[in-house]
């Protein structure tokens with residue numbers, strides 16, 4: 001009878017460090033995530049949260065250590081091509097085309113993905129159904145964030161990289177965000193969230209990145 005060990009983590013960061021501009025931003029990070037897992041990154045401004053997400057997305061390479069997906073180094077050619085198709089990235093740059101309608105702004109990504117039929121439902125779910133045929137330039141900041149979240153739902157890739165996803169959302173928007181994260185994980189999806197604002201991500205691993213420089217006194221210290 002073959003011996004079965006525990007399943008490989010879907011994503012494993014093995015002693016990963018990352019330098020930018022000759023500065024060490026992330027040092028010896030070890031994380032393993034299985035399907036349905038979530039990692040919440042917190043830390044002060046400049047601590048390296050976005051750098052962490054960018055590294056997972058393959059925009060910057062680890063300067064030491066390795067990131068494994070299904071046991072394979074994501075920076076290897078061939079592997080990265082497959083790995084990047086698993087990723088769905090949400091950042092503060094929203095890539096919204098002002099002159100297109102709200103619906104087109106989601107459908108465009110869905111079509112690029114070779115998929116169809118989910119965009120309108122996703123917008124309705126995010127509370128933007130009645131604005132679907134309006135030009136995107138009409139949207140408020142929070143509505144733009146909801147549009148980005150509708151894209152996540154329409155594209156439907158397994159690994160979500162969310163950089164400050166709750167910024168600009170109202171209470172209902174945050175609840176929807178928490179709901180779609182939970183739902184995605186129930187289907188086996190993986191979620192990385194970098195955030196300053198409290199959002200509820202059940203049973204998530206929390207990685208608090210250390211402050212990188214000793215903090216000088218600020219106006220806030222002087223006032224308190």
Ligand SMILES: Nc1ncnc2c1ncn2[C@@H]1O[C@H](COP(=O)(O)OP(=O)(O)OP(=O)(O)O)[C@@H](O)[C@H]1O
Pocket residue numbers: 020021025043044045046047048049050051052
């Ligand atoms: N393109 C870049 N080139 C060089 N250094 C960079 C670059 N982008 C960010 N950094 C540096 O990397 C460090 C970490 O930045 P990062 O954006 O990852 O922090 P963060 O934790 O996401 O911060 P915030 O909470 O302000 O969004 C900062 O010191 C920043 O100056």
